Amino acid sequence: MNVEIDTSAFTEEAYELLSELEDSLLELEASPQDQELISRVFRAMHTIKGSGAMFGFDAVAEFTHEVETVFDMARNGTIPVTKPLIDLTLAARDQIRAMLDAAAGGEPADQANANRIIAGLRGLSPEKKGGGGSTAPAAPSGKAQAPSQAANEPHIFRIRFAPNPEIFATGTNPLLLLNELRELGECRVVANTEKLPDFEELDPEQCYTGWEIFLTTELGENAIHDVFIFVEDECDINIRLLDRDQVMRDQETTKKLGQILLERGDINPNELEKALMPLGDRLVQAGAVTPDKVRAALTEQQVIQEKQDKKKTAETATSVRVPSDKLDSLVDLVGELVTMQARLNQTAGTIGDHTLQLIAEEVERLTAELRDNTMSIRMLTIDTTFNKFKRLVRDLSTELGKEIELITSGGETELDKTVIDQLNDPLVHIIRNSIDHGVEAPDVRRACGKNPVGKITLSAIHSGASVLIRVTDDGAGLDAQRLRAKGIEKGLLSPDEEISEKEAFQLIFAAGFSTAAKITNVSGRGVGMDVVRRSIEGLRGSIDVTSTLGKGTTITLKLPLTLAIIEGLLVMVEGEYFVLPLAAVEECVELSRDDVDKAHGRHVINVRGEIIPYIRIRSRFEIGGTPPDIEQIVISEVDEKRIGFVVDKVVGQHQTVIKTLGKNFQHSEEFSGATILGNGGVALILDLNKMVRYVEEEEIRELDSP
């Protein structure tokens, strides 16, 4: 009977390695000479093989071994990195993935495919010819790599810098030299003041101080000499590379203070022995060294120690793997804490006890910190998602006979894990569309005078509390006229209806809309963009299209940073509370009866010369009652336009923990959720984008049918 081993740790790691492998391979395709990349591929394969065998995935290990063997040759320079090699390795990567899936209960992996890949890989190896001959040309590149790498490794230099007393006379300021050294790397300076005379005897025009500098730098010794180039004659300079000696070799032990002092010749062994117990102090007492020397030596020890510590931490705990449901429950708990804290604040305010209020404030501060920290744990960089598309673009463009280059930027942008998880499918749709409909075939591009290689740019940037993700292609662009014609054909528009270019672009989001002449297995079925739009709106985001005919199309997704907690503005209408997302709010102004009268029943207001339309929450939501004499308009930016929302009262900022309303309110799209207030009541969170869109649609309908 087999012992049940939890293999999930392996499979999870393996999946991660596989995606890393894919990235490396694609990068390698762009720069096949990069030894570092080849090694990375090799290492990933090697790890999969090793841990696969350990966890009983023998088939995976065996298969991976074959691939690894070939890549080992590539690493040694026996065979060059070619496109067939990369193609095969990518196929092998998919095969490993399939094997893992099969082990997890998925469909069995195709053994014939595996054999084919192995045969292909074996065909690449020059073994039969005898590897010796072909080793020669590639070897130098491997060797050339080594010394340059060593130069990039940071080293610690000890610089003893003792200027002549007259150095000031030449106009040299030693401090500037020290600053220059600081620019070279991490720098620690200890002043050596033993030559400093008593105050009465001190000549201010003389320099009595010397310095010992411990510099951790990637640059060589020459760079340090360059700093002192003009003063070399006027001072004593002694530069020594510290860590090239045995220090780095026996990394575990840092040199003892006494040893350092001895080596530096500051004391002799007898003195050291006499004073061995509390070392630094004894030495000073015995007059063997000055306190400065001890200090310098201590600093030296510290610098080396720190460097080693840094190395160690980098090797060990850079990340902790935590199941995401644990994180989710943490976020839920923090959400509840935030709610409770709002309640505590309110209660403390009502009771009016000073001590209690102080505590409430402290709790508020802690809660806010805890919230930010928890949210940041859930933040992931988007580059993993981006990297997946490199493969998609590569495979799809080959399939469609197009040449397309994918450029990504802003991969380090962080987004909530939930958002990232749900972003994948919409982005796949958009990019597929760009590849299929956007970028033209190479001959068409050449005919248009464009670079035959198409370009798709995927970028992410922060913008306030949102992240903008843009997919730009340099393809054919959208044809507003054709879209309009298609819209009429589909019955979305009446034949005599004139629409703006922007409205025409919006048509691509209508369900069942496709202008593709023929349906490919990539896209053109018209079930793409409406789904994309729905899922983006499900994430409380928005989607926008701009396009120039013949130049290309840009699709911009605007997404919130997080789905769990937002900063909101709490407002009140006739005793009912609503929350507006604070990120969109620009200002609040008063709306008096006078203003209303002046507009002759039109819902617009003049704010510092700008005409701003507004929506009355009271009438929009059919809340009865009479408005107060002076109402408040919360002016927000919605779809790049300024729009006001009229409420009775603006209560203030509110930490809003978003709770979904659930499916039963799926048609109440004007609300993105609800939140719990300090008093235990519930306030609805307004989705301003949708509300404005609905109001626009309704008004157009009303005007059309008088």
Next chain:
Amino acid sequence: MNEKNTVTSSTQYLTFTLGSEVFAVDIAKIREVLEYTLVTKVPRTPGFMCGVINLRGSVVPVVDMRLKFGMEPREKSVNTCIIILEIAQDDGVVVMGALADSVREVMELEPDQIEPPPKIGMRLRSDFLKGMGKQEGRFIMILDIDRIFSVDELSSLQNAA
């Protein structure tokens, strides 16, 4: 309640009233019964959607059973309560509240005490009912709560509202 030697096939029901009529819900569906608290109305929803309440930190929708069954609305009283139900919707259990005039008791009904609902003369859609129970000469309407609270049923009218 009155007999402890439960027959396996018998089921316990919670009964509640709307006006003078008595309704029953399978007790397995009920999480708890709350006193009436402030309900936040969600604008532009059908009238029977009372709104949402805060149930210990979660937002729970509440349906006014009177309005759902086409009865006249009524002033809230001390007996008005919210029955918190666990409804099986498409892909999981959803917690919802039902506003009732008052809650009466938990009772047991044997299968032979339950009859299929008549198709006509009920002033209530028969697909809302699982059956009719009898107790001391009175009828008890046993509700198919999953049906009444299904997504289709609750959101069908929302666009029109």
